[in-house]
Amino acid sequence: MSDEVMRAEHISKGFGPVRALTDINLSVRRGEILGLIGDNGAGKSTLIKILTGFHQPDGGRLLFEGQPVQLKSVTHARSMGIETVFQDLAMVNDLPVYLNLHLNKELVHKPLPFLKRKEMKRRAREALDAVGINIPSVTAEVGRLSGGQRQAIAVARSVYSNNAKLLLLDEPLAAMGAKEGGLILRLLAQLKQRGDIAIILIAHNYSQVVDVCDRVNLLQHGEITFDKASGETSVAELLELVHAEYRVNTAT
Numbered sequence: 001m002s003d004e005v006m007r008a009e010h011i012s013k014g015f016g017p018v019r020a021l022t023d024i025n026l027s028v029r030r031g032e033i034l035g036l037i038g039d040n041g042a043g044k045s046t047l048i049k050i051l052t053g054f055h056q057p058d059g060g061r062l063l064f065e066g067q068p069v070q071l072k073s074v075t076h077a078r079s080m081g082i083e084t085v086f087q088d089l090a091m092v093n094d095l096p097v098y099l100n101l102h103l104n105k106e107l108v109h110k111p112l113p114f115l116k117r118k119e120m121k122r123r124a125r126e127a128l129d130a131v132g133i134n135i136p137s138v139t140a141e142v143g144r145l146s147g148g149q150r151q152a153i154a155v156a157r158s159v160y161s162n163n164a165k166l167l168l169l170d171e172p173l174a175a176m177g178a179k180e181g182g183l184i185l186r187l188l189a190q191l192k193q194r195g196d197i198a199i200i201l202i203a204h205n206y207s208q209v210v211d212v213c214d215r216v217n218l219l220q221h222g223e224i225t226f227d228k229a230s231g232e233t234s235v236a237e238l239l240e241l242v243h244a245e246y247r248v249n250t251a252t
């Protein structure tokens, strides 16, 4: 079987008169982290929402594990192992870590409607340990944790609840300090080591992108205009590409 998890071919998407995406071609493999960069409004979130089944493309096609696929909804995409961690994380702050890890998938004793708390705590600890997240207690309220720890829990939940094959992260490092951002980058590096999951990461911090991603794609004018291995590019080159477009746009 090929290592390619997701391929987009000639994907387009408009919102009324706005052409958000015109001709997107990209692919990502198992064990690979693909960095997706681009100026504000370039269409990065729209592309992620198409890959996660939230939006339907107007044209083009997606191939998942080599097979053409129409992602009808986020639920449909999740059932195939496509998981997204959005900026808002979908966490309930006054619930403990272990219940957030089982959100909408609580384990219950049947036929009695009692939660299997002990089992959920055990599984939560196992999931966090497996990705190397250091949270002192799974009974801690999520609202009391740092932004980085909350993000890490959201990633662990995505990966472990559904045996994710493709993980999409929309700006996980935004508004995070260096220490917290480092926690997420280490976590992504560990997931990459496992080799069974493909990751697409949208980020604005190019030095982090170059450090953690295997490959970088630049999204401009609704197309991928740049595709290089991280080792073959640099922060300076990425900044120049994005800023050159900015100069053109502001000069006209």
Ligand SMILES: Nc1ncnc2c1ncn2[C@@H]1O[C@H](COP(=O)(O)OP(=O)(O)OP(=O)(O)O)[C@@H](O)[C@H]1O
Pocket: 015, 018, 019, 020, 038, 039, 040, 041, 042, 043, 044, 045, 046, 047
């Ligand atoms: N639901 C929508 N309805 C109308 N227009 C939309 C919608 N979603 C996105 N757009 C438009 O599509 C274009 C691409 O937006 P998108 O959010 O995908 O860009 P982005 O690269 O993620 O931007 P940023 O980095 O600022 O988050 C923008 O012009 C945006 O205004």
